[in-house]
Amino acid sequence: MKYLDEYRDAEGARKFASLLARITTRPWTIMEVCGGQTHAIVRFGIDELLPSGITLVHGPGCPVCVTPIEMVDRAIAIARRPEVIFCSFGDMMRVPGTCSDLLRVKAEGGDVRMIYAPIDALEIAARNPDKQIVFFAVGFETTAPANALAVYQARRRGLRNFSMLVSQVLVPPAMQAILEAPRCRVQGFLAAGHVCAVMGIDAYGPLAARFGVPIVVTGFEPLDILHGITMCVQQLEEGRVEVENQYVRAVRPEGNRRARDLLAEVFCVVPREWRGIGEIPLSGLSLRPEYSDFDAERRFPAEVDSRRSIEPSLCISGEILQGLKKPSECPAFGRQCTPESPLGATMVSSEGACAAYYRYRHVRTEATTDGA
Ligand code: SF4
CATH class of the missing domain: 3.40.50.11740 (HypD, alpha/beta domain 2)
Known part of the structure; x- marks a missing residue:
């Protein structure tokens, strides 16, 4: 399908993976902000193509x-x-x-x-x-x-x-809150391309400069994400801190x-x-x-x-949304919490990280657990 297949090309993905393997000399932790990007990463196994030193953590970009x-x-x-x-x-x-x-x-x-x-x-x-x-x-x-x-x-x-x-x-105030958190381990961001298509990229310069983190405005297809990660790692390896736009086909600076x-x-x-x-x-x-x-x-x-609202005590979605934990680290994942019987919104939403792990990785998670 034109405009889609070209961003899902396996050969292109392999080229980005080998470039990343060549340029990565140290461990880096990068957060993709948007839940749509999270789903693409998990669905297409993008994280599994990366050098072992690069860790992707999932951000708070699922509105639901x-x-x-x-x-x-x-x-x-x-x-x-x-x-x-x-x-x-x-x-x-x-x-x-x-x-x-x-x-x-x-x-x-x-x-x-x-x-x-x-x-x-x-x-x-x-x-x-x-x-x-x-x-x-x-x-x-x-x-x-x-x-x-x-x-x-x-x-x-x-x-x-x-x-x-x-x-x-x-989005930008949430990125700032993540960077200010004492346990923050994010060293670079993939910013959400569609948010920037509306709002432009002005808000990200001060964030990048203040916290010393590269920010790459990134699209949602597998090659977009691999390209965004490559641009982010290039900045990190070269000691640059800039706001760059990978998603130029949709995002204008203003x-x-x-x-x-x-x-x-x-x-x-x-x-x-x-x-x-x-x-x-x-x-x-x-x-x-x-x-x-x-x-x-x-x-x-x-x-x-008159509402009295109580979060389920088992749900750690707050830590997942801040990139501190992954869904598979939640004790309730796939047990007390499933898409049919969700405890938290991240298991329900089509952009939720827990839903992505359940949909694309749950069988493998169970097999690993059982075999351990
Ligand atoms: S939504 Fe479910 S799997 Fe995700 S953190 Fe909450 S309880 Fe755990």
Whole structure:
């Protein structure tokens, strides 16, 4: 398939692997930020092609995984209200809250609908004027423009029965939090190409300079990732600290100006809680005061204040999302926690690291364990 096969070429992968073997003289630990990159790495065995000194650790770039359990509980409580039609992307439907999930609310009779674009929720609002339509706006900078557009359009169309439960997060502050953590072992980053396609690469220069880490904006196909790792290792070996762009076919330095303008029109930057990590300053987006009428947290305040949320004690997804541990190091992995019966969001999401290990490596993990 054109534009896909060329980035999955086995010969090209072997060339990057042998180049990496030649240039690597010391151990290096590199974090891929995005969950999409994590899945590609595990699915295509990219980590197994690398010289033994290069360790890839997985970052917090799965939006579903980092949505705090309090927010999931809030969504569940709102979705249970009889006057509400609750709309969400499919990934959030099975993310466990403290006692339930959205799919279970639907099974119990709640009007919970899976949609493919936030703008679809506006059409539902227009067709159901006697109902309250709530959209669960989860994601990074990649989904934020479409969510911003939904609110912008709702105001223009006068759809007063539409609101958004906002749990938008930002990547650069999370990278900073990872670098500031005492146990951080990350020496270089593969930044998420699609985030940079929206936001540009300005935010990464100060991070690279302050913490002395190379950052390579990287795509999502196997050759993109191998190329990004090679660029990162070249910097590390040469003692350079720069922001480089591997994903030039999609990322312009300034990003997408119209999308950024729309984000600035609708959202403001706020502190946000990250599941398993805690609050990170200036790491989230919230609706600006001019759009606060569309804020589901204001429209349903009882659901906001009365929740008591508890993370499952066995789940170590917070350490996995910070690159401190791998899913196979979780004692519950593949035992108490499976995709059919998940304890944490990282086992549910299509971008979650635990889901990737379960899908592509679980059989081998069991065989290794049994044979040990
Ligand atoms: S395997 Fe399950 S319990 Fe363990 S970290 Fe992943 S989601 Fe949490």
